[in-house]
Amino acid sequence: MTTKPPLAPTGKLFVIVALVEALTWTGLLVGMYLKYVSGTTDLGVWLFGRLHGLAFLAYVVVTVLAGSRLRWPIWALLLALLAAIPPLLTWPVEAWFRRRGLLSGR
Template sequence: MTTKPPPGASGKLFATAALIEALTWTGLLVGMYLKYVSQTTDLGVWLFGRLHGLAFLGYVVVAVLAGMRLRWPLWALLVALLAAVPPLLTWPVERWFRQRGLLSDR
């Protein structure tokens, strides 16, 4: 049984950015439900739309920096960037990268 080395500083930053991006997506989805389905309030969209916009941009920057510092292959960088588009995909991609050892310093 082989153990993966722990994530380095760039890997930890990427993991944090992926989790924050997924959490803000969740908040935005709940906010959209409250605004468009139950029609109770638009506060969730107002707040989480802004937070998710910042988290999305931060995730993209962190993904590019982590990809360069950790020397990801091009396919890994593209997967990380594309994961930011569909809701809640950044977190499973981060888990997958962790399992493959892509978050560890080389």
């Protein structure tokens, strides 16, 4: 059985921000359902729209920082950046990067 190398500090930050980005996406999707489908309230869109906007910007900054510090290949950096666009894709990409060792110090 092989042991995986520990996450680098920048890798840990990427893990946290990827999770926050995915969770705020979830909140925004629930808010959009409540506003546009059930017509009950627009509070979820108001709140999670703002939170997700901040989380998205933080994710982009942390992704570029992690890609630079952890020396990701260009395909990994582009994939991580593109993962922020579809809902909830940052979380599985983060898990895949962790398995591949892209979040560990070299």
